[in-house]
Amino acid sequence: MHEFAVADQIFQSCIETANHHQVDKIIEINVELGDFTLVVEELLTYSFNIMKKQSPITAESELVITRTPGVIECNDCKKTSEIWFNEEQEEVPKEEADELDNFTQKVHLNKDLRFMSINLFRCKHCKSRNTNLISGKDIKVKNLKVQE
């Protein structure tokens, strides 16, 4: 499971930091979770709560997760837009919808899924789809609160 691997990374990073700074106990771990990692927060917390018991340093620590948006950079207008995986998508224009319909039938794709992905990475400034996801797939330990 993906979440267990991520929890393990967070755990290892906490232990390393604690050893480096000679910390005995971490009480809070602030993690930034990119929206496009597709990590389920509840599963991550669940996984971490199992893993943290391996060390007295983290045994009583709490994982605090902040979700961060994906960022796309437009190759046409060069601007960046923030996007969320579950954000409501604008409707596809009629002529594009027909085209997509044909396409999804041909390749037996779920129509909703196809519609979502085609609009998800669209530039919010000029509506171009010629974009790259430049951020949103990272998991960062932002800071740790330790017991004095």
Ligand SMILES: [Zn+2]
């Ligand atoms: Zn653009």
